[in-house]
Amino acid sequence: MTFVATNPLDQFEVRSIIGLDISVFNNLYLSITNIGLYLTISLILSFMFTLLTDNNEKLLMNKWSLNQESITITVKNLVINQISATKGQIYFPFIYTLFMFILINNLIGMVPYNFASTAHFVLTFSLSFTIVLGATLLGFHKHGLKFFSLFVPAGCPLGLLPLLVLIEFIVLRLGNLIILW
Incomplete structure (x- = not known):
């Protein structure tokens, strides 16, 4: 298998090295990339x-x-x-x-x-997504509903709490995904 890079982005292409066509579970295609x-x-x-x-x-x-x-x-x-x-x-x-x-x-x-x-986006996204999901589940397990208090600034009016929790949760979690990516 000869590979000549004509484009600088060719190194990021996922290529199949060894492929096996197996007719198990609706023609599942297994390969080593x-x-x-x-x-x-x-x-x-x-x-x-x-x-x-x-x-x-x-x-x-x-x-x-x-x-x-x-x-x-x-x-x-x-x-x-x-x-x-x-x-x-x-x-x-x-x-x-x-x-x-x-x-x-x-x-x-x-x-x-x-x-x-x-x-590769797939590897970094899957790592960051599972880590953020695990950290969130661990936070809920350890702190219960007090976990939401991490997203509320001190001295916040009670009427703004649902909106601030939602905004802080989205911003914090998306920020973590971007940082890990």
Whole structure:
């Protein structure tokens, strides 16, 4: 399969690499695309990075272990500063995994003539949508109807509350989607 880029935007096209026509569930078409291939490569690279950081219980760290330690401390400080030192620790594994996923995929995309999977709207929108939806559901679960108080400025008249809650919810959630995208 030869690919000649005639347009600078050709690198963002999702192409089927291996396709299978299967007549299951109304002629379901399964294929391995370039985005799936590069996500698999990023998964393999993250496992390799984890294996390289294994220090085999030595007293002195190797370079990879030191790098991993500094990334972990940076993300942990981010969680502590943004959420809380006591209640935020439960979200650390998720935020760390998300950070490493985006980091590795962005570093792969920086290599010339490689595919940038995080540059695609489908991947970034699905990540941001699920995170915003999860954060909203978690907020309702933890705070109940008090969750709406986050969208109301202090000293607001009671008659404006429904309108302000609606506006703040839409603006905040759309703003989060745009920021994550």
